[in-house]
Amino acid sequence: MSNRLTGSPAHRLRLERVPSPSRGATALVTVLSFALALLAGGIVLALAGENPIAVYLAMVKGAFGDRNGVAEVLVKTTPLLLTGLGVAVAFRMQLWNIGAEGQLYWGAIFATGVGLFVLPAAPGWVLVPAMIAAGLLGGGLWGLIPGALRAWFGASEIITSLMLNYVAILFSEYLVHGPWRDPGAFGFPGTPPLPAAGWLPNLGTTRIHLGLLFGLIAALLLWIMLRRTRWGYEIGVMGENPRAALYAGMPTKRTILLVMALSGALAGLAGMSEVAGIGHQLQRNLSPGYGYAAIIVAWLGRLHPFGAVLVAFLLAALTVGGDQLQMNLGLPAAIAPMLQGAILFFLLGGEVLTRYRLTRVIG
Amino acid sequence: MSQHLITSSPSSSPITSSPQHPSTHRPAIAMRDISKRFGTVIANDRITFDASWGEVHALVGENGAGKSTLMSILAGLYRPDSGAVEIDGQPVHFRSPRDAIGHGIGMVYQHFMLVEPFSVAENVVLGERRSGVNLETARVARELTALSEKYALGVDPQAKIWQLSVGEQQRVEILRLLYLGARILVFDEPTAVLTPQETHGLLRNLRGMAGQGFSVVFISHKLDEVQEVADRISVLRRGQIVATTTPAATDRRTLARMMVGRELADFVARPADEPRAEVDRGGAMLELRGLSALGEKGLPALREIDLEIRSGETLGIAGVAGNGQRELAETVTGLRPVTAGTVRIDGKAMTNRPAAEITRAGVAHIPEDRLATGLIGGMDLSANAILRDYGQPPLCHGPFLLTRAVSAFTDRLLTANDVKAPGRWTKLRTLSGGNQQKLLLGRELAGEPRLIVAVHPTRGVDVGATEAIHDALRAQRARGAATLLISEDLDELLALADRIAVLFAGRIMGTIPTASADREQIGLMMAGIESREAEVVMDV
Structure with missing residues (x-):
């Protein structure tokens, strides 16, 4: 009868939590995970008949080899950074906002609405700030919905924010196919172009636009807010120990609402900067999943605003470098996402190892 | 053990005897000279404990006496620093709870480990690691039905856990352990979460198990239950077994006395008999009238508490853990809603005010679990x-x-x-x-608080820090602060409090001025024996 319980191997591995991972160990694990990811990806590439080293060099060259590559990396960094910052601030409070994608879309919808219908003839110094405000508002309101459901009814924001993504994306599809469709676009889905006064200025002749600066400023402000203000302190306490926050009489519900609104607003700003800085119209597939990648940006950046800057940049480089493979080496389209996936898989796996350690248990 | 369990196991188990045929010469459990220390605290000091097949052996003692440590060693959660454990006459060295379960030891904890949306049978299947992809829930359900009937547990294997009462969930835990082949059952304060009717049923089940040849260890500090159900009783105090006796040879008062550890004649001598400086006493700083509140599980935890503490006065709350201490501290500090009655702080109505407002009114809170x-x-x-x-x-x-x-x-x-x-x-x-x-x-x-709510302020703290904390609380009293001091350490209450109120099952059993208090009386009240009764004992 006892073997009912011991039908398992005599030795097994178990994860134990490491009380406080050291910085050195963390750095080492990150470097090792990256190396392992390249190794694993290299094996797959070799099996597919490619020279892994050549492929990796091509990726680096694609992302950093010339002015255009670097510019493209920074263009992709912008929405990843803004959404990543939004997700990070919510995660700090243990509010699992998975809805940055939907919040991004609402920011884009609001900003486009202002540009096309509310202030179509306004000069740039009016229109751009108005569209920024609209983007923040659209994303913020969309973030407020799961926040309110959580604060008053205890509904899991993981589920609600995720579900609301589909609502936002499909609503934007409806707009670009239906009421907001450009009648002069020969049936292509998409709104008419925004008035040029509402376009975000570019850096020189590149596609880099003012949105990048929004992201960097947001990172700085967020860092100051989290580190130097009462509100940031409250967010930290609520995230680390909600009972202690209650004990200290902190306004938990109000903070949940405000943080979710802020988180959504930052994603909304990402949406605004995509339409005003890149597409100059609301179109289908505005985001290839920036709002989901934002979770990786926040997490790998250890929920630190400057960490998010770094990770958003690296992730953007990975994406741009991967795209180049397809274009320049003629590799199958699946190779680039596969490599990106491998790198993220190992980084996140290594992340687990910095916080937990493997021990062998007998029995 | 039931026949179908043995036949369904392909390989033979290391222990072949079953409770129905106990080997009469070998005790089910024999723990010898068990010692375990945590830092400077000796939780178990050379404890020798045994339990036989067919016996209910009760283990009583105050909180922190070492009961849970001893049973955690038996359950494979801790390894002893020294000493030996034998199960059915065979020396064992448990390295994990799995080892202990493999030797037929089953623990029923206060907090059940059940998945609420699942059925009873599904929960049992979850614990069965041997099962592969196919869960065989139907087979398990059949076996559970047979076991439930055999041991009169009255559990329906198809019922969902969330539909079951706490008492029924506890029986599911027992059923699961039986199914897994447990022959030695350890109950860690099983009645703490039960209604009186459920308690009665559980005690009957315990006797039934013993009658079937199981060895049952029953941890409790409810002395009437212990007297009712045990064959033998061991009293643990400060990490040592101070007595092993039988219900016939003892009574609740003797047990209570052994638990708290002073003889009847040993009236309270406050440490060094420090004269308690008289402090100008103002009006009531804290006033509770008919205060009631619910506990975590939504059951009444405080019932019509009336208390008053004046400035410069320390009121100690004695009692066994889980009798409403935590809820009392939380209602006063605004962390838990009051369901009936009033809280007044410094004359102002503060019932159900937010914690922040109560803090601003000059209330300090040293919570139970820092x-x-x-x-x-x-x-x-x-x-x-x-x-x-x-x-x-x-x-x-x-x-x-x-x-x-x-x-x-x-x-x-x-x-x-x-x-x-x-x-x-x-x-x-x-x-x-x-x-x-x-x-x-x-x-x-x-912030020079006017009211201090301190819960177990020195728990898990070394001697030096304890002294510092006591000095700080004395200084506050001298300054004129009112203090509500909740502690399980009677010495601490006797050293710091002006009056001691005893909390039992959410009620105040009585309030005694510390000057005329003695441990015996307090110990009896902590065990739920009326103070009137206790006073009679004292007159003897």
Whole structure:
């Protein structure tokens, strides 16, 4: 009868939590995970008949080899950074906002609405700030919905924010196919172009636009807010120990609402900067999943605003470098996402190892 | 053990005897000279404990006496520092709970490990690691039905856990252990969560199990239950077995006396008989009238509490854990809703006011579990130091926290309270319990509070820190603060309190001036025996 319980191997591995991972160990694990990811990806590439080293060099060259590559990396960094910052601030409070994608879309919808219908003839110094405000508002309101459901009814924001993504994306599809469709676009889905006064200025002749600066400023402000203000302190306490926050009489519900609104607003700003800085119209597939990648940006950046800057940049480089493979080496389209996936898989796996350690248990 | 269990196991188990045919010469459990220390605390001091097949052996003792440590060793959660464990005459060395279960030891904990949306049978299948992809829930359900009937547990294997009462869930745990082949059942304060009717049923089940040849260890501090159900009773005090006796040879009063550890004649001598400085007593600082509140499980935890504490007075609350102490502290400090009755602080109605408002009214709170409530383990000492005052000058200006002021504030707090730490940037979690508590106490008492609610202020704290904390509380009393001191340590209450009220099952059993209190009387009241009765004993 006892073997009912011991039908398992005599030795097994178990994860134990490491009380406080050291910085050195963390750095080492990150470097090792990256190396392992390249190794694993290299094996797959070799099996597919490619020279892994050549492929990796091509990726680096694609992302950093010339002015255009670097510019493209920074263009992709912008929405990843803004959404990543939004997700990070919510995660700090243990509010699992998975809805940055939907919040991004609402920011884009609001900003486009202002540009096309509310202030179509306004000069740039009016229109751009108005569209920024609209983007923040659209994303913020969309973030407020799961926040309110959580604060008053205890509904899991993981589920609600995720579900609301589909609502936002499909609503934007409806707009670009239906009421907001450009009648002069020969049936292509998409709104008419925004008035040029509402376009975000570019850096020189590149596609880099003012949105990048929004992201960097947001990172700085967020860092100051989290580190130097009462509100940031409250967010930290609520995230680390909600009972202690209650004990200290902190306004938990109000903070949940405000943080979710802020988180959504930052994603909304990402949406605004995509339409005003890149597409100059609301179109289908505005985001290839920036709002989901934002979770990786926040997490790998250890929920630190400057960490998010770094990770958003690296992730953007990975994406741009991967795209180049397809274009320049003629590799199958699946190779680039596969490599990106491998790198993220190992980084996140290594992340687990910095916080937990493997021990062998007998029995 | 039931036949189908044995036949369904392909290989033979290391232990072949079953409870129905106990080997009469071998005790089911024999623990010899077990010692276990945690840091400087000796939880188990050369304990020898045994239990036979077919016996209910009760283990009684105050909180912290070492009962749970001893049983955790038996369950394979801890390894003893020294000593030997034998199961059915065979020496064993458990390295994990799985080892212990493999030797037929089943623990029923106070908190059940059941998945609520699942059925009983599904929960049992979950624990069965041997099963492959196919869960065989139907087969398990059939076996459970047979077991449930055999041991009169009345559990329907198809029922969903969330539909079951606490008592029924407990029987599911028992059924699961039986199914897994347990022959030695250990119950850790099983009646603490039960209604009287459910308790009655459980005790009958325990006797039934023993009748079937199982060995049952029953941990409790409810002495009437122990007297009712046990064959033998062992009393544990401060890590040692002080007596092993039988219900016939003892009574509740004797047991209570052995638990608290003083003889009848040993009237309370306050440590060093420090004269308690008379303090000008103002009006009632805290006034509770008919206060009732619910506990975590939504059951009444406080029933019509009437209390009054004046300025410069310390009221001690004695009682066994789980009798409403935590709820009392939380209702007074605004962390738990009051369902009936009133709280007045310094004459002002404060019933169900927010915690922040109560704090502003001059109430300090030293909570029961410092890391769960009063401190933030993952943040640095500064963040912990400013938890109460971060929203006031000089620590902040507008929305900004002033780093320099925060640092100075923290350093002052650390120095003034003799908190030993590498620096204010240290994570709180890395400090020792005593230093954590000194920081918490210093922070809470810094604002010259008018009412202090202190719950187990010295729990898990070394002797030096205990002394420092006691001195701080005495100084507050002398300053004129009213103190509600909740503690399980009778010595602490006797040393600090002016009056001691005993809490049992959410009611105040009685209030005694410390000057005329004795341990026997308090011990009896803690066990739920009316103070009137207790006084009669004292007159004898």
